[in-house]
Amino acid sequence: MARIGVFVCHCGENIGATVDCARVAEACRKIPGVAHSVDYKYMCSDPGQTLIREAIAQNKLTGVVVAACSPRMHEPTFRRVCSESGLNPYLCEMANLREHCSWVHEKSDVTTDKAIDLVAMLVEKVKRNKPLHPIKVPVTKTALVLGGGISGIQAALDIANAGHKVILVERDPSIGGHMSQLSETFPTLDCSQCILTPRMVEVAQHPNITLYTYSELESLDGFIGNFKTRIRKKARSLDEKLCTGCGLCTTKCPNKKIPSEFNTGLGMRTAIYVPFPQAVPNKPVIDREHCTYYTKGRCRVCEKVCPTQAIRFDQEDQIVEHEVGAVVVATGFTVKETDFFPEYGYGKYKDVINGLQFERILSASGPTLGEVKRPSDGRVPETVVFIACAGSRDPAKGIEYCSKICCMYTAKHAMLYKHKVHHGQAYVFYMDIRAAGKMYDEFTRRAIEEDHVQYIRGRVSRIYERNGKLIVQGADTLLNAMPVEIEADLVVLATAGVANEGAEALAQKLHVSYDSHKFFVEAHPKLRPVETNTAGVFLAGACQSPKDIPESVGQASGTAAKVAALFSMDELTREPVVAVVNRTAPPLYSTCVGCFLCQSACPYQAIEREEIKNRNGQVVKTIAKVNPGLCQGCGTCVAFCRSKSIDLQGYTHEQVYAEVMELLS
Amino acid sequence: MEALQKSAREALENHKAKVIIGYSEGSGGRMRPIFVQSPAEAEKLTWNDRCTQNLAVYIAKPEVQKLGKPALVAPLPVLRAVLQLASENQIKEGDLLVLALSDGRVTELSQFSEMEEFVAKTPTHLASKDQEAIERLEKMTPQERWQYWQSELTRCFKCYACRAACPMCYCSRCTVECNQPQWIPVPAHPLGNWEWHLMRAMHLAGRCVSCGACGDACPLDIPIHLLTMKVEADIHREFGSQAGMKVQSEHALSSFKVQDKENFII
Amino acid sequence: MSTAQTHSAQNLTLADCLLQETGVDIRRCYQCGKCSAGCPMAAEMDYPSSVWMRMLQTGRPDLEKAVLKSQSIWLCLSCESCYVRCPMEIDIPRVADFLRAASKRRGLVHPRxxxxxxxxxxxxxxxxxxxxxxxxxxxxxxxxxxxxxxxxxxxxxxxxxxxxxxxxxxxxxxxxxxxxxxxxxxxxxxxxx
Amino acid sequence: MKMGYYPGCSISGSSREYGESLLAVLRALDVELAEVEDWNCCGASAAHNLNHTLSLALPARSLALAEQQGFQELLVPCAACFSRLAATRKALMADDAKRRQIADLVELPMKNIPVSINLLQLLQRVLPENLKEKLRAPFDYKVACYYGCLLVRPAEVVEFDREEDPEEMDRIMEKIGAAPLDWAFKTECCGAGFSVPRTDVVGRLCARILDDAVSRGAEAVIVACPMCHSNLDMRRQASESHSGKKYTIPILYVTQAIGLALGLDAKQLGLQRHIVPVRLSAGKSSQILENAPA
Structure with a gap:
């Protein structure tokens, strides 16, 4: 027979002023199974807790209902009190008299009646509660970092420096990401590569970091603390141990006319190549799509010239497997191409380029060695038009968001252009200048005031070419929308920052959510910005939304702190509020019929298949099984199960039904 | 008809199947299922407009499974039921042979992919009387519709013939048999009847192949098939998916998608 | 002049009437000016389209009247170049149609x-x-x-x-x-x- | 194949050479047209300027008649009519109440409103792949294909080609041996409905168009709309007085260019009706085309 204790809290005036707490305690005393019922001013205070402790001991209580505030704050408090008194903590429930009753109603008898109902429901539930025990899972103290841009580098270094193993996976032949392509960085105008390359080298040399470049994630299974990952190491066609990075092969390769990805198509590279001089690792790869040996079956010049005989034409992709405890996703973003803009010529004008291309033109390591020359004819542009919001904040183009970084880099571009071409004229068409950040607004003001960049508030309607000039048709909305037509030599579109190609497929492999723009979604926009809905998978940098360098680095360090905190424990303790598939006596074994509709409904991939075998080892039935490591206790599967074969521990059908029936009675 | 008998006979003779589940004449002008186990019996198989039972209901039954690999005489709804059952992991590839009927022809199908192809090119519209009845219901005001179903469902005496006739009702323990807690009251009172039929409609949402067998089976002629058909049509319209079309189907109502709107969560 | 006189009995702004009658919501306009920038007639207009959008957004009777009295609304050629380029997908030619009808109705047609x-x-x-x-x-x-x-x-x-x-x-x-x-x-x- | 035909008022009047050349070319291509009986003016561009409902009602009557006469598709060679008819169909398909009202007024059912297609869409379909082999006199001139406003936009109404820098007319010109130019004013407005009340505006807008075409070396401007044609051809004087330059470049309908390439008679194609004489340089396709103003 149940012996339930009811403890009604006044929460000072919070509940006491509206609800007649004494009457609630009095009424609850009459509920069958209630052995003890009292009210008290502050149940969470020390004397209040003592009250509960003593009552459990004296009345041999089998369950406790604390009628007080939201369980968010004090459920752990009261469960601890029960636990200390020898009662399983999951036999304690809270009725929320504050948020659900006193704060939302006027003082009246009906309000008190409702409070009594709320407590009575919980009493019926607690009568059916079963002792539960926290779930313990071990933690593998190795982190997987996906993406070797500045965010991935930062996260990897921070985790490695905290003493944990890191596996860093980068899709391209070298780490460095977009930051390695930039010329200078705002608002300080310091050289991007100069501050990045030491970090890249540190990654390569760190004893705790295993680096896989030219590699991609194949799969990720398991759950927090216990992931299993498979990584595809694409064939470099080269024995990395033998290669010294002398670079002879890349200079001798006869196939020199391949648009360089690193130089955004503005420069050329060879078929065997290192993407840029500071690459880490400084070992080439053979681009099999373009290599004459792979396309036509002859050449092998690189093989002949290699002093260490490192070339391996027959090398195959390799799959490596690792067990990891946490994942940091730092796969970055990309920018829209200029062919995204019909009104700006569908990408057919060579001198209409995007911001990343202009970075390469400005960069000392770029195709023009840092001299500003336009792509079509190599002339120094005398008039350059920069267009902000090219694709961003443009619902018609399907991108309604602000790409955040363009205002700043456009100001930087215009400034650097003026620094290099003193007599040149720079125009910036903008809608708003979004320069919120430390020293950011000062930076854009400097472009206008010191470098005399002409800012025109308005969007460009059209660009067309005439006699080697680009006619930019805009309007000045601060001057009664007066038409403005500029004959430009070069136009730089600050195109929208968008999710990487393949982001969706990656998100599905990682089981993380993504938004309609394929950016990965954080667990909470304010309070859990670096976590995802999948426990143990964290987000850093622009794969979550466009971000500048400081923000990406900050977020990366945030993920590292999360990972380090996770790795500080040998075991994870998890709430036992998980779903369980029932088991019954043979020949049924379980009422589950194995339709597995719960499997597709589960947001956490927590449902597995379990084969039930008879004594002879034959499979007699395949039923669903919930992996308690992955289950988040959301209850979706419970709602879907037609045969009511799944129950959520702590919220079983029987418990919830009893609560509802109590309310209806 | 002869083509059907011939195919059935061959299937048995060539050991492609051990038992043919089909239709034969019963008493009083009604059709009944027949389980043909020898080639000689194949002549009892028949096929006409009165064959409204969904024979897919038998394939999961243990007593039928004991007879060995079955071949199922399958007009379109039966075939769709087979595919839906396969999508719900109730049948495995190769466990079943299908003698699909359409336009008086018999097509032997053994692979799921063949069945999917067959279904895809066959029109799946509802019978005109059902379509009209649904349209009539749609035109009613919510009050009128409430009245209508109130009067229809009050008559139900919970014989569960609808459940027995439905190939999708294959649970080894039905919710109505669950008494801890007792979800659906056992007696046939109006509230309990409502609960039963609403639950049945919800459980079939996104799964009903619109065969109408439940309505045909009802001894009181309550048109309960309209409930599930209407839900199915709505799902088809809203989500584009249709039950019983593909084995690897995205179950419209039970597939979590990150793109699903979560605007109800603050 | 009270808005009640200017507009229909329900005290609606011109933008409200526009929304009701045509479904075009000019509140979406964020003044990027792309419509005016591409308008072949902007140079001759007293208020180019983005400007009259802003005037209507204010809901001020005096500015609404100024729009209806303007020459601009009659100079729109309905060439649709503003509409196809508008990032907010506002059907500006349709707005011009509406304004012309309103201008004629209220006898505010610009002399020119x-x-x-x-x-x-x-x-x-x-x-x-x-x-x-x-x-x-x-x-x-x-x-x-x-x-x-x-x-x-x-x-x-x-x-x-x-x-x-x-x-x-x-x-x-x-x-x-x-x-x-x-x-x-x-x-x-x-x-x- | 028999297709519904909605000529529109201009083709029946001031732009009859468009209709003549169109019928001649389609006859040569074995395409039969059947004119919608008792069609009426679509109202462009006056109706939508003054009364939105009228701008739907006028085209709706012609569409309803076409439907009653059993047409599922209508060829509408005038870009303005095409735009009005297509927009009306779209609006009425989305607005049941209005459709029923108009159906009652015109006493016709209006259930399956015919789809309007423009001339380029039809040519896209009917010009044979091996057209080049059939040409008697390839039209080997540098041409500027001028689409104007309403042929390609807004995309949701016309559902054809690209809104900016369209390509279909260029492809057609390539098929008859011409060299279409990449130029900047393919879709810039010529002033359409302002031809009469604001000829000055038309002069300014047309001068920009002609300037760009001429400066890039075009020998002819090709159009597929009577409004564009009359502004660029008939209003040549206004353009010249605006820019102070003299333009001799002829304006040809796309059908006239095709007709010439197919070897049809210049008169049959209505070339003599142009205000700006069609003089194309000799020595290329060994044809000298000249017409003295009547």
Missing amino acids: ARNILRFHTAFLDSIRYTGRLYEMGMVVDYKVRSRKWWQDLLTAPGLFLRGKLNLLPHRVKHPKAMRKLFKWAAEDKEARI
């Missing part, structure tokens, strides 16, 4: 736009009676209305000699049906704002 209005009226009158455009009749009608007797006098003989001018109108078989359409359209809600 009256010839444009006269031309449109002559055009519609021509089809009101014959069903098809009777170009010569329409031009004569327009000349009577606009008193621009001499304009085009030199081109007409050339057109005639090239067989480009019909001397007699073509009439549809059911002129009554045409008149019915005109009568029904005259009760257009937009024409009443």
Whole structure:
């Protein structure tokens, strides 16, 4: 027979002023199974807790209902009190008299009646509660970092420096990401590569970091603390141990006319190549799509010239497997191409380029060695038009968001252009200048005031070419929308920052959510910005939304702190509020019929298949099984199960039904 | 008809199947299922407009499974039921042979992919009387519709013939048999009847192949098939998916998608 | 002047009426100016489209009246270049149609736009009676209305000699049906704002 | 194949050479047209300027007649008519109440409103792949294809080609041996409905168009709309007085260019009706085309 204790809290005036707490305690005393019922001013205070402790001991209580505030704050408090008194903590429930009753109603008898109902429901539930025990899972103290841009580098270094193993996976032949392509960085105008390359080298040399470049994630299974990952190491066609990075092969390769990805198509590279001089690792790869040996079956010049005989034409992709405890996703973003803009010529004008291309033109390591020359004819542009919001904040183009970084880099571009071409004229068409950040607004003001960049508030309607000039048709909305037509030599579109190609497929492999723009979604926009809905998978940098360098680095360090905190424990303790598939006596074994509709409904991939075998080892039935490591206790599967074969521990059908029936009675 | 008998006979003779589940004449002008186990019996198989039972209901039954690999005489709804059952992991590839009927022809199908192809090119519209009845219901005001179903469902005496006739009702323990807690009251009172039929409609949402067998089976002629058909049509319209079309189907109502709107969560 | 006088009885702004009648919501406009930038007529307009969008957004009766009195709304050629490039997908030519109807209704047509209005009226009158455009009749009608007797006098003989001018109108078989359409359209809600 | 045909008022009047050349070319391509009986003016561009409902009602009557006469598709060669008819169909398909009202007024059912297609869409379909082999006199000139406003936009109404820098007419010109130019004013407005009340505006807008075409070496401007044609051809004087330059470049309908390439008679194609004489340089396709103004 149940012996339930009811403890009604006044929460000072919070509940006491509206609800007649004494009457609630009095009424609850009459509920069958209630052995003890009292009210008290502050149940969470020390004397209040003592009250509960003593009552459990004296009345041999089998369950406790604390009628007080939201369980968010004090459920752990009261469960601890029960636990200390020898009662399983999951036999304690809270009725929320504050948020659900006193704060939302006027003082009246009906309000008190409702409070009594709320407590009575919980009493019926607690009568059916079963002792539960926290779930313990071990933690593998190795982190997987996906993406070797500045965010991935930062996260990897921070985790490695905290003493944990890191596996860093980068899709391209070298780490460095977009930051390695930039010329200078705002608002300080310091050289991007100069501050990045030491970090890249540190990654390569760190004893705790295993680096896989030219590699991609194949799969990720398991759950927090216990992931299993498979990584595809694409064939470099080269024995990395033998290669010294002398670079002879890349200079001798006869196939020199391949648009360089690193130089955004503005420069050329060879078929065997290192993407840029500071690459880490400084070992080439053979681009099999373009290599004459792979396309036509002859050449092998690189093989002949290699002093260490490192070339391996027959090398195959390799799959490596690792067990990891946490994942940091730092796969970055990309920018829209200029062919995204019909009104700006569908990408057919060579001198209409995007911001990343202009970075390469400005960069000392770029195709023009840092001299500003336009792509079509190599002339120094005398008039350059920069267009902000090219694709961003443009619902018609399907991108309604602000790409955040363009205002700043456009100001930087215009400034650097003026620094290099003193007599040149720079125009910036903008809608708003979004320069919120430390020293950011000062930076854009400097472009206008010191470098005399002409800012025109308005969007460009059209660009067309005439006699080697680009006619930019805009309007000045601060001057009664007066038409403005500029004959430009070069136009730089600050195109929208968008999710990487393949982001969706990656998100599905990682089981993380993504938004309609394929950016990965954080667990909470304010309070859990670096976590995802999948426990143990964290987000850093622009794969979550466009971000500048400081923000990406900050977020990366945030993920590292999360990972380090996770790795500080040998075991994870998890709430036992998980779903369980029932088991019954043979020949049924379980009422589950194995339709597995719960499997597709589960947001956490927590449902597995379990084969039930008879004594002879034959499979007699395949039923669903919930992996308690992955289950988040959301209850979706419970709602879907037609045969009511799944129950959520702590919220079983029987418990919830009893609560509802109590309310209806 | 002869083509059907011939195919059935061959299937048995060539050991492609051990038992043919089909239709034969019963008493009083009604059709009944027949389980043909020898080639000689194949002549009892028949096929006409009165064959409204969904024979897919038998394939999961243990007593039928004991007879060995079955071949199922399958007009379109039966075939769709087979595919839906396969999508719900109730049948495995190769466990079943299908003698699909359409336009008086018999097509032997053994692979799921063949069945999917067959279904895809066959029109799946509802019978005109059902379509009209649904349209009539749609035109009613919510009050009128409430009245209508109130009067229809009050008559139900919970014989569960609808459940027995439905190939999708294959649970080894039905919710109505669950008494801890007792979800659906056992007696046939109006509230309990409502609960039963609403639950049945919800459980079939996104799964009903619109065969109408439940309505045909009802001894009181309550048109309960309209409930599930209407839900199915709505799902088809809203989500584009249709039950019983593909084995690897995205179950419209039970597939979590990150793109699903979560605007109800603050 | 109170808004009650300016607008329909419900104290609605012109932007509200526009939204109700046409479904076009000019509150979406964020003043990027792309419409004005690409407008072939912007240079001749007193208020280019992005400016009158802003004026309407304020909901101020004086600015609304200024828009309806402007020449701009009559200069819109409905070439749709603003609409296809508008990042907010605002149907600006449709807004111009609405504003012209409202301007005419309230007698606020800009003096320099009256010839444009006269031309449109002559055009519609021509089809009101014959069903098809009777170009010569329409031009004569327009000349009577606009008193621009001499304009085009030199081109007409050339057109005639090239067989480009019909001397007699073509009439549809059911002129009554045409008149019915005109009568029904005259009760257009937009024409009443 | 028999297709519904909605000529529109201009083709029946001031732009009859468009209709003549169109019929001649389609006859040569074995395409039969059947004119919608008793069609009426679409109201462009006056109706939508003054009364939105009228701008739907006028085209709706012609569409209803076409439907009654059993047409599922209508060829509408005038870009303005095409735009009005297509927009009306779209509006009425989305607005049941208005459609029923108009159906009652015109006493016709209006259930399956025919789809309007423009001339380029039709040519896209009917010009044979091996057209080049059939040409008697390839039209080997540098041409500027001028689409104007309403042929390609807004995309949701016309559902054809690209809104900016369209390509279909260029492809057609390539098929008859011409060299279409990449130029900047393919879709810039010529002033359409302002021809009479604001000839000055038309002069300014057309001068920009002609300037760009001429400066890039075009020998002819090709159009597929009577409004564009009359502004660029008939209003040549206004353009010249605006820019102070003299333009001799002829304006040809796309059908006239095709007709010439197919070897049809210049008169049959109505070339003599142009205000700006069609003089194309000799020595290329060994044809000298000249017409004295009548």
